[in-house]
Amino acid sequence: MTTEVSKVVATDTALALIEKVKAKHGPVMFHQSGGCCDGSSPMCYAQGEFLIGESDVWLGDIGDAPFYMSKAQYEYWRNTQLIIDVVPGRGGMFSLEGPEGQRFLTRSRMFTDEERRVLGF
Numbered sequence: 001m002t003t004e005v006s007k008v009v010a011t012d013t014a015l016a017l018i019e020k021v022k023a024k025h026g027p028v029m030f031h032q033s034g035g036c037c038d039g040s041s042p043m044c045y046a047q048g049e050f051l052i053g054e055s056d057v058w059l060g061d062i063g064d065a066p067f068y069m070s071k072a073q074y075e076y077w078r079n080t081q082l083i084i085d086v087v088p089g090r091g092g093m094f095s096l097e098g099p100e101g102q103r104f105l106t107r108s109r110m111f112t113d114e115e116r117r118v119l120g121f
Helices: 012-025 071-077 113-119
Strands: 008-010 028-032 042-046 056-062 065-070 080-088 102-110
Touching: 008 012, 008 056, 012 028, 012 042, 012 056, 012 080, 012 102, 028 056, 042 102, 056 071, 065 071
Parallel strands: 008 080, 028 065
Antiparallel strands: 028 042, 056 065, 080 102
């Protein structure tokens, strides 16, 4: 039986890149981009560089970094677990991993019925 369900998780590769970025920039945070310039990339910022407000939802932490998404976007994604991964390429224009030759990428999977029950959906 499932006892805890995470709304956002990170692959080992993503966790390693988070540590690399933190070593250069200090504590970081993530905000899931809703589109426009950087598509739907998870954006990595120095903590406090991106202002979080009442219109944002905290999904959890990955690599000791808080992860947020806008409430409006969350309503579309609430039935999925976000899986933060890394692929080769240049990160988002404002995202700290940009110069690393790798970028964060959001994958997802639907929650099972049991996981949705645990989450109270």
